[in-house]
Amino acid sequence: MTRQRAAIAWGVLGVVAIMVIWEVYKFLGPAEGFVVGAITGQTGSGVMLLPRTNDRAMPHIWEMVARLFQSTSGGDTPPLIVPVVTAGLLTLGIAAVGWLIGVSVGALLGLVMQRWRLAEWGLLPWIVVSQTVPLIAFAPIVNSIGTQIDRGGTPWPQWLSVALIASYLAFFPVAVGVLRGLEAPDRIHLDLMRTYAAGYWPTLLRLRLPAAVPHLLPALRLAAASAVVGAVVAEVSIGMRGGIGRMLIQLAGQGSSDPAAPWGPTFGSIALGLVAAGSVALIGFGLKNYRRGEATA
Numbered sequence: 001m002t003r004q005r006a007a008i009a010w011g012v013l014g015v016v017a018i019m020v021i022w023e024v025y026k027f028l029g030p031a032e033g034f035v036v037g038a039i040t041g042q043t044g045s046g047v048m049l050l051p052r053t054n055d056r057a058m059p060h061i062w063e064m065v066a067r068l069f070q071s072t073s074g075g076d077t078p079p080l081i082v083p084v085v086t087a088g089l090l091t092l093g094i095a096a097v098g099w100l101i102g103v104s105v106g107a108l109l110g111l112v113m114q115r116w117r118l119a120e121w122g123l124l125p126w127i128v129v130s131q132t133v134p135l136i137a138f139a140p141i142v143n144s145i146g147t148q149i150d151r152g153g154t155p156w157p158q159w160l161s162v163a164l165i166a167s168y169l170a171f172f173p174v175a176v177g178v179l180r181g182l183e184a185p186d187r188i189h190l191d192l193m194r195t196y197a198a199g200y201w202p203t204l205l206r207l208r209l210p211a212a213v214p215h216l217l218p219a220l221r222l223a224a225a226s227a228v229v230g231a232v233v234a235e236v237s238i239g240m241r242g243g244i245g246r247m248l249i250q251l252a253g254q255g256s257s258d259p260a261a262p263w264g265p266t267f268g269s270i271a272l273g274l275v276a277a278g279s280v281a282l283i284g285f286g287l288k289n290y291r292r293g294e295a296t297a
Contacts, residue, residue, distance in 0.1 A: 019061050026060070029053040059260040064267070067260035080261065084268040087244040092272050094159050094243065095231040098166025099224050099276070106171035106223070110178025114208075115200070120179065131172050135230060139165050139237035158240050165237075166230035170223040177219025181212025217284050224276035232269055244268050 034050035051057060059067075068081040109127065113120035143161045150156035185207050193203045235245025244265050251262040 022058070022061060026053045026058050056256060056259045059263065063260045064263040067258075068264050068267070080264045083247065084244070084264050087242060087247045087265065088268045088272050091228070091231050091235065091243040091245065091269075092275065094162050095166050095224075095227040095272070095276060097160075097163040098231060099170050099227040100167075101163065102167035102170025102223055102227060103174050103220065105167065106174025106219075107178050109171070109175040110182065113175070113179050114182040124179075127172060127175055131169075135165065135169070135233050136237050138168065139234045142234075143238040158238065161238060162231050162234040162240055162243070165234035166227040169226035169230040173219040173222040173226065174216075177215045178212060181215030181219075182208045184208075184215060185211045217280065220283065221277045221280045224280050225273045228269070228272045228276045232272075244272065 029050060031052065031054045033052040036047050068084070069079045071077050072080045072083055109123060113123055139161075142165055143158070146156040146158070146161040146164075182204075189207055189211075190203070193207055198206070231243070232245040232248070234240070235243040236249055240246060247265040248262065248269070251258075251265060254261055
């Protein structure tokens with residue numbers, strides 16, 4: 001319990017430190033940023049090393065928070081926090097579907113690679129390389145395939161494309177975590193199972209899977225956060241309406257006249273990642289007896 005309280009305290013301290021750094025830089029930093037190599041009379045020339053600190057580029061933190069409780073677009077529209085929460089719940093639901101798909105695929109790949117060394121040699125390099133594909137370019141391809149399937153007569157909602165893209169980021173940490181976790185038992189324990197004439201499945205269920213928990217739980221948390229990132233990026237890339245990714249783009253277009261508004265869905269996206277990763281912690285409570293020596297994500 002003391003360790004958990006220390007982790008929470010450090011997390012809160014980190015957030016406070018970011019807020020202080022933001023406000024201090026806004027107070028001391030140059031209003032138009034610091035540009036190297038600028039040519040007089042040519043707008044946009046040079047390389048900006050430090051960001052602008054004017055109110056349009058960097059609103060005060062209290063202005064961002066206050067904007068959440070103001071009308072979304074004037075008139076009788078609800079406070080900004082209401083559409084942010086609504087859009088966030090939709091994105092979170094899609095990310096959860098992507099997480100389930102990614103966990104299933106990743107666990108299957110991890111099992112196969114642990115069972116057959118040749119499969120690990122052949123699959124693991126490609127699994128690693130798969131994460132180098134730019135998601136913003138991959139998302140329209142998945143959406144296009146889904147559109148063709150839908151036109152072929154099989155229903156394919158747009159949110160399913162977003163879920164698949166989210167699963168693309170989620171499966172990688174699970175596959176690696178399952179592989180490393182299943183290989184975690186000591187040789188002496190594996191030899192003991194052989195002396196009992198235990199086959200592959202009894203060894204898997206009674207030894208390898210319990211030993212894999214300290215590696216698997218951090219992988220699941222990382223996969224949950226990655227699924228949220230994938231869902232938000234996919235919504236932006238394919239233009240899906242209703243999610244928090246689309247809301248980010250819409251409010252970013254109004255940033256010049258309402259600079260605090262885009263930070264509402266930004267905070268919402270951060271909250272989604274925390275909720276997703278924190279939800280996996282609930283799984284850990286039921287497996288606390290197997291978490292000794294848990295790896296860090």
